[in-house]
Amino acid sequence: MANAWKIARKSNAQLPLLIVIALAVVLVLLGKAQSGLFDRARAHATDLMAPLLQKVRAPVAGFDRWIGSIGEIFSVYEQNLKLKEENARLRQWRNVAIVLQGRVGRYQSLLHAVPDPQMNRVLARVIGRASRPFLQTMILDAGRGNQVLPGQAVMDARGMIGRIYLTGQRTSWVILLTDLNSRIPVTIAPRNVQAMMTGDNTANPVLNLVSHTVTLHAGDQVISSGDGGLLPAGLPVGTVLPDGAGGWRVALLADAAASQDVEILNFSKPPEAPPATAQLPAEAAGLKPQAPPPQATTAPVVAAPAKPKPAAVAPAAPAAAEPAEDR
Amino acid sequence: MVSLERTTAPPRFRHLVATIPALCGLLGALIANIPISLLGGLVPAPLLALVPVYFWCLVRPDLMTPAVALLIGMAEDILSGGPPGIWTLAFVLTYALVARQRDSFAGLGGLAAVLGFAAAAAFACAVAYFAVAGFAFLTPGAHLPPVPPILGELAMTVLFYPPSTLAMGWLHHKLVGASRGDV
DSSP, rough: HHHHHHHHHHHHHOOOHHHHHHHHHHHHHHHHHHHHHHHHHHHHHHHHHHHHHHHOOOOHHHHHHHHTTTTGGGGHHHHHHHHHHHHHHHHHHHHHHHHHHHHHHHHHHHTTTOOOOOOOOOOOOOOEEEEETTTTEEEEEEOOOGGGTTTEEEEEEESEEEEEEEOSSEEEEETTTTTTTTTTEEEEETEEEEEEOOOOOOSSOOOSSSOOSOOOTOOEEEEEGGGGGGSSSEEEEEEEEESSOEEEEEEESSSSSTEEEEEEEEEOOOOOOOOOGHHHHTTTTTOOOOOOTTTTOOOOSSSSSSSOGGGGSSHHHHHHHHSSOOO | OOOOOOOOOOOHHHHHHHHHHHHHHHHHHHTTSSSSTTTTTSSSOTTHHHHHHHHHHHHHHTTTHHHHHHHHHHHHHHOOOTTTTTTHHHHHHHHHHHTTHHHHHHTTTTTHHHHHHHHHHHHHHHHHHHHHHHHHHTTTTTTOOOOOHHHHHHHHHHHHHHHHHHHHHHHHHIIIOOGGOOO
8 A cells, every 4th residue: 555655656646546546446337337428438439530430441341351361262162162052042042932921921911910110221331340358349330310329230131240339420339249248139940939149259149048948959040039129020140059068159140240331220119008998908809898887886897998989999909909919 | 678868859848748658548549449450350459558558657657647547548448449447447557566566677678578568468458357257247147258359459469569669669769758867
């Protein structure tokens, strides 16, 4: 303790060392409790740097691609054959998908299914990436000025990359699915197994299954579940991968290191209005409202509504009741 | 490592020159955190801001004060986008370590000087890692941060120490000079 004061005096410090250390500790705790202060400063700094980043992006991206392709030069021929074979297989799957999409559309029409929510998409360019020990992020050239908000999903052509977690006026930061702080609810097809996918700064995020009695298989498809209403359901994420220690990880479809242009999905699920008391439970089930009991009855009237609104009774009641369910 | 030259800056620029250590740290934080990956994210960016904290703490502790170390750490935190305050704490504690052992660190030369910096940088990285790991430990369902990325950052920082020191040594000799007490 005495040494610390001595050091501070020796270096003519205006603030003694111990006070500065205490300030740093307070800053850590404050940052944990109220990260908004740091976030605003970061957003401003990124907005200021955005023009510079946009200018240097092209040469750096070219250099990056050149460096990344050095190892691939020696396997171009094999890769070409493999890609041709994969392309032929994918064309077959494309035809199957188109047929199935039409069939699903017809079924939805027959069942009066609630249509998928419309999503606005903002196309953004990646102007920066950072891979730090405690943060894996990318910076996009779209911000609040483009209606980009924290929480929105970011996709490339193959699948989900991450979520927006900080927005400036012209730029936004994406927290990648591989980041230590990323957690999204996912569904594993075909058994609809629910799980939480958490990043741990490795290339393959960890799957934490909600139920431990289910069995997974390598190659099962992982999609966003939409639980919590933050992300749309059904976004392609990746495939299941065994981690060799009894657990499961996800091989992501998207390649965050190579993506240049991404889509930001503006998904906001409309808030669900609670039904009026008069509608429960009979009208919500599609039944005709009962006539109000006669006033002469001495029994207390609790369940039967006194005066239901006639307009609230929809003829296609099953369809009207469906929006309450999370699809 | 301590220069015996007097400052060559004219007296009227003395106040400006006194800000050089702080500017070196802020510039290091800015350069290292420009979010551009030259190698596809395979290699982490070095902690360039730590080099001025270490260097000027040894040669001009009157200019690299604890408050300046705090300021540089905050700049690193804001620009790096990581958990807030982590690098501030790491830089300030490393400053305290280096200042406490100033005579030992300043007496090193050649490869030993690089190893001395490596020890200080390892201490900074360890502080940052354990701070983040502590918070992860307290958060239900959170994973501990992996060790290899922080080791990669440490290695890159040590790799960039010799060229950075050459540049700052030049600034020290040509502009800043030794403190009155060292001459």
